[in-house]
Amino acid sequence: MSLRQIEPKQRGFLIVNAHPDGAARTVHRMWEAIPARSDGRRPVALILGHSAGYGLATLLAGLRQHGIRGIGVAFETPDTGRRTASAGWYRTAATADLAAADGHDIRFVNTDAFSIDAKSHVADLLEEHYGPVDYLIYSLAAPRRTDPATGEVHHSVIKPLGAAYEAPALDFSASEPAISWTRIEPGTVTETRATVAVMGGEDWSVWVHVLAARRLLAPGFTTAALTYVGSEVTAPVYRQGTIGAAKEHLEQTARDLNDSLLLKENEGRAFTVVAGAAVTQASSAIPSIALYTAFLRTVLGDNGFRTTAQQATDLWDQLEGRTPLVLDNEGRVRLDGWELDGRVQDQVRALWADPQRSLESSRAGAHWFMGEVRALYGWNVDDVAYDQPAETDIPWPTQR
Incomplete structure (x- = not known):
């Protein structure tokens, strides 16, 4: 037990601790926003990067509307006594409780999904408990990746290519939002290659090949990797920058997978999925994206801005054939x-x-953007008693 009073700790745009009850409440709120339904089919799904952003939304929508079975994979940190567990750790615990209460068969693995050992372990669990996979959703976002073949550590960077990037940004480090200006020097060839190694499609392809080698691709297997295009306003630092180079590699990987014999043999398919703007831990770290998203929210209002849960519901409907593919x-x-x-x-x-x-x-x-960023870590969430001590040492969920 580790019952203690905690307060948010913020360094610039980063919040370095999380509130367990607030993080759980954000999961409950998303769960409740997804209409429950059942069509009798319970596909096996492997969700890589299940604990945040679109990965979490895709997991919840899959459970809530399609009764998916399978495994979620994330890499989160536990409570250390000096610092709380990561928000994704608490979100996973809350998701497990909701899934169990609703009778869903889902397991959660806390591991570095980039590693060979992780792939072997997950494949073992699939063989033992679920069998071949109908859906592999790839939603990993990480600052670094260790090459399993060479041991080299690649670090991703968010930089423009060709010329420096100067643009307005939203400074939300204080209580009131303000405009600041950012200048980022262009990325080098080495930095671009490293970013592609982390955020491109190499690891996605390895996952598919590992599952194929273990005979874990179901007939009609579908895999989808999340990507983003965005506006011309943010293109210099995103789509035309180092991250954009990685996304182009991801999209080429989908084409290569579709042309591969291993998918053709299973009548499988691979997609990249272009999601809309969202407030995520990854997007809040990208210069000027915060300001762009705040302006976008201003233009669209409450009803026009599509949440990650709404977009994930649309994705499942398309993948499952309820609506035509767009x-x-x-x-x-x-x-x-x-x-x-x-x-x-x-x-x-x-x-x-x-x-x-x-x-x-x-x-x-x-203010909405600032509130959503803090809610990612469990802060500023309605119906949470922040003035009371909270249990921070919550165990990682195990199969009941």
Whole structure:
């Protein structure tokens, strides 16, 4: 037991501790926002990066609406006594409780998904408990990856390519949002290659090949990796930068998988899924994305901005055939039409043109963004008793 009074600790845009009850409440809130239904089919799913962002939303929507069985994989840190467990640790515990109460058969593995040992262990669990996989959802976001073949550690960077990037950014390190300016020097060839090694499609492909070698691809196997395109406003630091190079590699990997014999033999398919903007731990760390998202929220309001849960529900409906696939000319599943609508982007560009002045008219959107970032770590969440001690030493869920 580790019952103690805790308060948020923030360093710049980073929040370095989490509130267990607040993190659990965010999961409950997302769960309740997804309408429950059952179509009788209970596909086996492997969700890589299940504890945050679109991975968490895809897991919850899959459980809630399609009764998925299988395994979620994440790499989270426990309570150390000096620092709380990571928010993803607490979210996983809450997800396990909800799934168990609803009768779902889902296991959670805390491991470095990039490692060979992790792949072997997960394959063993699949063989023992579930059999071949119907869906592999790849939603890993990490700052580094150790190459399993060479032992080299690759570090991803968020940098433009070709020229320095100067743009307005949202400073949410204080109680009131403010405009700051960011300048980022262009990434080098070495930094770009390292970012591709971390965030590209190499590890995704390895996962598929490991499952195939263990005869764990079900007939009609589908795998999907989450990606993002975004607006021309943020393109220099995202889609045209080092991260964009990694996303292009991810998308090429989908094409290579679709052309491979191992998927053709199972009548399988591989997609990249272009999601819309969202407040995630990863996106909050990207310069200017926070301000762009705040402006986007201002333009769209409460009803127009699509949550990760809503987008994940759309994704499952497309993958399961409830609704037609929405594919672009490159074969990518598109969930971002609401964001990239021309009228919406025109209004965002108008705000971006004078960010200091626009912040005044967009203050509600900026406060919303700040609140959503803090909620990712379990802070500023309704119906949580922050003035009371909380149990921070919560065990990782084991199969009941």
